[in-house]
Each structure stands twice: as C-alpha cells, then as structure tokens.
Amino acid sequence: MRPPLHPPTVHVHTVSPPRSSFREALDVTSKAKARFAAAEDDLYERGKRLIKESIECGVTAMRAHVEVDRTVRFTCLAVAQRLQAEFANLCDVQIAGAPSMHSFYSHRARAVH
Numbered sequence: 001m002r003p004p005l006h007p008p009t010v011h012v013h014t015v016s017p018p019r020s021s022f023r024e025a026l027d028v029t030s031k032a033k034a035r036f037a038a039a040e041d042d043l044y045e046r047g048k049r050l051i052k053e054s055i056e057c058g059v060t061a062m063r064a065h066v067e068v069d070r071t072v073r074f075t076c077l078a079v080a081q082r083l084q085a086e087f088a089n090l091c092d093v094q095i096a097g098a099p100s101m102h103s104f105y106s107h108r109a110r111a112v113h
Contacts, residue, residue: 036072037075040075044082044083060092062091063093064093065097
C-alpha cells in the first residue's frame with residue numbers, strides 16, 4: 001500500500017509558490033484551499049495524475065486523506081469519491097477524513113503573531 005495521500009494538496013506547489021515561514025505556509029494554503037471549490041476539475045486532474053502514476057509503479061491500494069472544513073466544505077471528499085469510483089477496477093482507493101491543519105493552527109498562529 002502506498003503511504004497516505006492528500007489529494008487536494010497533491011502538486012499544490014503548482015498552484016502556490018513555497019513560502020518561508022509556518023505562518024506564510026498557512027496563509028498560502030488557506031488561499032489555495034479557498035479556490036478548491038471553484039477548481040474542482042483541477043483537484044480531480046491532479047488526483048487522477050497521482051493515481052495513474054502510482055498504478056504505473058505497481059500500486060494496487062492507497063489511502064486518500066481528505067479534508068472537510070468550512071473552507072473546502074465537501075469538495076475534496078466529492079473529488080476523492082469520483083476518483084475512487086473511476087479507478088475501482090485498477091486500485092483500491094480508500095478514503096479517510098483528515099483534520100484540517102489550517103483550522104487547527106490558524107487561531108494559534110494568530111495568537112502567537
């Protein structure tokens with residue numbers, strides 16, 4: 001089994017350039033996530049690319065960790081379910097809910113800074 005995946009953040013560096021601090025990383029991630037709902041096709045294409053590359057390397061099962069929060073709502077879950085159905089005959093794509101690091105840390109980051 002492949003290590004857990006986070007489909008929405010796969011290849012996210014192509015959406016947002018890397019930053020230098022944790023606070024900046026949270027800000028960049030938050031801005032990228034805010035576009036996820038409008039960019040569902042982009043999320044799907046990045047996830048599809050990852051799954052295809054994995055299958056080509058012999059992966060037959062993987063676990064996708066998806067976030068459901070106030071920002072992305074159910075967009076990431078919907079994309080993961082779509083990919084799971086599309087690749088069902090080639091790869092066992094398990095879906096697991098993942099806590100949103102931004103939601104967890106955002107209030108702390110604001111308090112510290």
